[in-house]
Amino acid sequence: xxxxxxxxxxxxxxxxxxxxxxxxxxxxxxxxxxxxxxxxxxxxxxxxxxxxxxxxxxxxxxxxxxxxxxxxxxxxxxxxxxxxxxxxxxxxxxxxxxxxxxxxxxxxxxxxxxxxxxxxxxxxxxxxxxxxxxxxxxxxxxxxxxxxxxxxxxxxxxxxxxxxxxxxxxxxxxxxxxxxxxxxxxxxxxxxxxxxxxxxxxxxxxxxxxxxxxxxxxxxxxxxxxxxxxxxxxx
Numbered sequence: 001x002x003x004x005x006x007x008x009x010x011x012x013x014x015x016x017x018x019x020x021x022x023x024x025x026x027x028x029x030x031x032x033x034x035x036x037x038x039x040x041x042x043x044x045x046x047x048x049x050x051x052x053x054x055x056x057x058x059x060x061x062x063x064x065x066x067x068x069x070x071x072x073x074x075x076x077x078x079x080x081x082x083x084x085x086x087x088x089x090x091x092x093x094x095x096x097x098x099x100x101x102x103x104x105x106x107x108x109x110x111x112x113x114x115x116x117x118x119x120x121x122x123x124x125x126x127x128x129x130x131x132x133x134x135x136x137x138x139x140x141x142x143x144x145x146x147x148x149x150x151x152x153x154x155x156x157x158x159x160x161x162x163x164x165x166x167x168x169x170x171x172x173x174x175x176x177x178x179x180x181x182x183x184x185x186x187x188x189x190x191x192x193x194x195x196x197x198x199x200x201x202x203x204x205x206x207x208x209x210x211x212x213x214x215x216x217x218x219x220x221x222x223x224x225x226x227x228x229x230x231x232x233x234x235x
Contacts, residue, residue: 017033019031019033020117027044028044046158056226058087061087061153064152068188068189072187077101078101078149079101079103080103092130099132100128103136103138148182151190154180154191155193160172160192160200160204161196162195172192184233185233187233187234189231193227194227196225196226214231
């Protein structure tokens with residue numbers, strides 16, 4: 001017997017992205033796109049991040065703070081990569097952090113936060129008196145700076161095995177990890193965001209003299225989990 005009515009279902013089609021700004025800089029093209037109610041950042045055609053979730057970007061900050069030695073007051077944090085602002089916002093929400101330094105090499109991304117659509121996300125955090133934005137390349141900054149931080153929270157790539165530009169690969173090399181080690185106070189914590197686990201990077205951290213190497217995962221809807229690699233500098 002044929003039913004009197006038929007029910008048709010169709011999958012929700014995601015809205016097409018709309019480019020809000022497109023810039024050519026010293027490291028290639030960077031684009032801010034809007035897709036429905038969310039924003040996306042694309043660098044050299046490579047998807048970096050969007051505003052649809054943010055759990056792992058917040059974990060980057062929370063896990064670093066939780067791994068610091070007990071009793072440390074007003075710890076300083078360097079956030080490598082402003083991105084869509086989730087990590088900065090999380091740091092500014094936490095009263096225990098002291099100085100918050102954000103290193104971002106793309107002037108376009110800084111502009112989108114200060115005078116563009118991303119201001120609605122990060123405006124209050126950027127206005128926080130603890131926050132300082134440094135417009136420079138993170139790899140160069142870690143190599144040349146003399147200041148030490150209690151935590152380095154780095155999120156400039158899709159992970160150690162999937163870099164946005166070739167030069168970023170040096171950050172995860174023995175030399176780059178040595179620079180990270182040097183920029184940490186005794187007992188300081190290095191936290192590195194990645195779109196997938198990397199056992200090879202965990203071993204590289206141990207080889208670089210870090211202790212307490214571990215990985216925290218954030219499950220995603222499809223595919224492998226986002227992770228935060230954690231390691232500490234000895235006392």
